[in-house]
Amino acid sequence: MIQRTINVAVKERPYSVYVGNDMLALLGPTMREQGVKDDVAVITDATVASLYLDPLVKHLRHYGFRTLTIVIPPGERQKSIARSTKIFTSMIEEGFGRSATVLALGGGVIGDLSGFIAATYHRGVALVQVPTTLLAQVDSSIGGKVAVNHPLGKNMIGAFYQPRFVWTDMSVLGTLPLREITCGLGEIVKYGVIVDAPFFEWLEQNVDKVLGIDNEAVMHVQATCSGIKARITSEDEKETGIRVVLNFGHTIGHALEAAGGYRLIKHGEGVLLGMIAESHIARELGMLSTEAHDRIVALIRRIPLKCSVSRLRPRDIIDAMSRDKKTVSGKKRFVLPDRVGHVEVVENVDPSLIRESIKRILKKG
Ligand SMILES: NC(=O)c1ccc[n+]([C@@H]2O[C@H](COP(=O)([O-])OP(=O)(O)OC[C@H]3O[C@@H](n4cnc5c(N)ncnc54)[C@H](O)[C@@H]3O)[C@@H](O)[C@H]2O)c1
Ligand SMILES: [Zn+2]
Structure with missing residues (x-):
């Protein structure tokens, strides 16, 4: 039906x-x-x-x-x-x-x-x-x-x-195995952070239902997320503008996937960890309040991650980042939240801050 x-x-x-x-x-x-x-x-x-x-x-x-x-x-x-x-x-x-x-x-x-x-x-x-x-x-x-x-x-x-x-x-x-459900939640949490604060709040209350594939909760998620993706794509099919917001968590996320040889870390897991690291960058830059940062990290930490990042080397992650498509003319470009439900594009983030944020997620996993 x-x-x-x-x-x-x-x-x-x-x-x-x-x-x-x-x-x-x-x-x-x-x-x-x-x-x-x-x-x-x-x-x-x-x-x-x-x-x-x-x-x-x-x-x-x-x-x-x-x-x-x-x-x-x-x-x-x-x-x-x-x-x-x-x-x-x-x-x-x-x-x-x-x-x-x-x-x-x-x-x-x-x-x-x-x-x-x-x-x-x-x-x-x-x-x-x-x-x-x-x-x-x-x-x-x-x-x-x-x-x-x-x-x-x-x-x-x-x-x-x-x-x-x-x-x-x-x-x-x-x-679907639980590990794949957690991967889906990577992109789902992302939608809340980038454009939909009420949906983020809903996730804070219902993330366990989504993890358990409760039909009604999943239906709400599908409708909300497909709707957001459809709207953003319709506005900017070829990513010359607004569509870039969908890359929150992906600059570091893709680099984690690559550094793990596309075997250790799945895409959604990279996005979950990437969002933690990138939220940290946003807070350190003074863009994001500690309260909003802590809410984002707390929600992500409730999603059980099955990958191990302890064997990854920060050097490999940084190298992978410099080859990423999201690097524009050699500049690392980040999509960072300035509150729950809104993001901004930021260029020229200090490399030492990027390294520190990566080291933090490697320590905690
Ligand atoms: N094109 C885009 O806009 C876009 C957006 C996000 C992610 N991606 C890409 O998507 C890929 C990740 O996709 P994914 O997380 O779906 O991974 P995946 O395609 O590897 O699927 C994950 C695993 O689940 C298994 N599986 C699939 N359906 C199942 C089911 N119903 N029951 C049991 N097992 C099932 C698969 O065999 C596979 O082992 C990455 O390559 C990423 O770059 C693309
Ligand atoms: Zn993705």
């Missing part, structure tokens, strides 16, 4: 995010309604495949789609050019042409990689996002940022490429 439809009003081709429970029976008809042609490449990872692939493929075949299933190992390291090449080969061998559609069934890794495939295969084919993690449902499946990583940096090769629609079925969250 579809319980909510959120519109993403990007200029060229507005699209919908459908949110609900037990929605599979409606997917085929919706794809037909949205003009999806017969050839569909379903890209997923082995874990998601074992849980959800068979019924999905059976359903699509029932609606007359010709499916090619591409199952890859799970993990951030699959977001690569090497993996993309293999996927292109399968699609070419299958005879898929310009009218093909890529269906991304999985978390943010599958969504970003499949989006990159869709954006580039035959100069662009249709894309349907079927996000299955909390993080992908509240964030990565919406907004059209698609990319793969390069050994020298995350998301270095990619495009802005919007999906035909996003299919957010909350019933798949029941199989």
Whole structure:
């Protein structure tokens, strides 16, 4: 059942995010309604495949789609050019042409990689996002940022490429391990801090319900976060302005992921720790009151982190930061809160303050 439809009003081709429970029976008809042609490449990872692939493929075949299933190992390291090449080969061998559609069934890794495939295969084919993690449902499946990583940096090769629609079925969250729920909370807390103080306050009261995947609480989170992401993307699709606020916690977060070789620290975990470090920078710069800083850190500390950062070296984190896309002409650029619910872009932060903030999170984990 579809319980909510959120519109993403990007200029060229507005699209919908459908949110609900037990929605599979409606997917085929919706794809037909949205003009999806017969050839569909379903890209997923082995874990998601074992849980959800068979019924999905059976359903699509029932609606007359010709499916090619591409199952890859799970993990951030699959977001690569090497993996993309293999996927292109399968699609070419299958005879898929310009009218093909890529269906991304999985978390943010599958969504970003499949989006990159869709954006580039035959100069662009249709894309349907079927996000299955909390993080992908509240964030990565919406907004059209698609990319793969390069050994020298995350998301270095990619495009802005919007999906035909996003299919957010909350019933798949029941199989998600706690560690992945905490990752989703990274982006969820971020939305509260950057633009929505009442939502932050709601999280202070309800974070335990979200951790327990309470249906009503998750529905509220989905609606709020998808709404914020849709609004910000509609206003600034290509990140020339307001969209940059979504990077709070990500300057240090991405660097933590890279320093851990994309194995030790997951994206959402990097964002949680990155928000602690960046809030500390904001407080030290005199932008953020101690009270607001303490509220942000206290909420994040209630989310149980499963990664270990003690083996990371500050030097590696700083090096990773200097290669990040968010470095503009050599200047490190931070999105920092000046209160709960509002952020500002700050350049030229003193490197010793950055180092000190990183050391603090490495000590505490
Ligand atoms: N494009 C964007 O705007 C954007 C925004 C935020 C994050 N991202 C990207 O998203 C990626 C992280 O995404 P993620 O956190 O979803 O990680 P992920 O895609 O690696 O998924 C996490 C794990 O959960 C498993 N899984 C997925 N759905 C499941 C389910 N329903 N039940 C059980 N297990 C399930 C997967 O097999 C995987 O092992 C990063 O690469 C990050 O850069 C992109
Ligand atoms: Zn993110």
